[in-house]
Amino acid sequence: MVNIKFLARFKEITGEKTLEIDYTGSLSDLIDLLINKYGNNFKEALLGKNGEIKDYIKILVNGQDVNSLESDDIIENEDEIMIFQAIAGG
Numbered sequence: 001m002v003n004i005k006f007l008a009r010f011k012e013i014t015g016e017k018t019l020e021i022d023y024t025g026s027l028s029d030l031i032d033l034l035i036n037k038y039g040n041n042f043k044e045a046l047l048g049k050n051g052e053i054k055d056y057i058k059i060l061v062n063g064q065d066v067n068s069l070e071s072d073d074i075i076e077n078e079d080e081i082m083i084f085q086a087i088a089g090g
Helices: 009-014 027-038 040-046
Strands: 002-006 018-021 057-061 064-066 080-085
Touching (some): 002 009, 009 040, 009 080
Antiparallel strands (some): 002 018, 057 080
């Protein structure tokens, strides 16, 4: 099972802290699956108008930052994914 952890705003949007799903495939397909499950609020929080992950959104796959949906990395069972909004202050 892929273990997806939603933090901060994404926890509020999804109403869930974690989601476990049986999945093997690309990150972009997983994001599409999550958008279909959680709707437009999830999509708008995650993606910019150009369809790319917003600069201040972090997606970690097994602790490594994923900067783009174009990554060739394949998500497999036993992977851990964290999705959250980076916090910055001044």
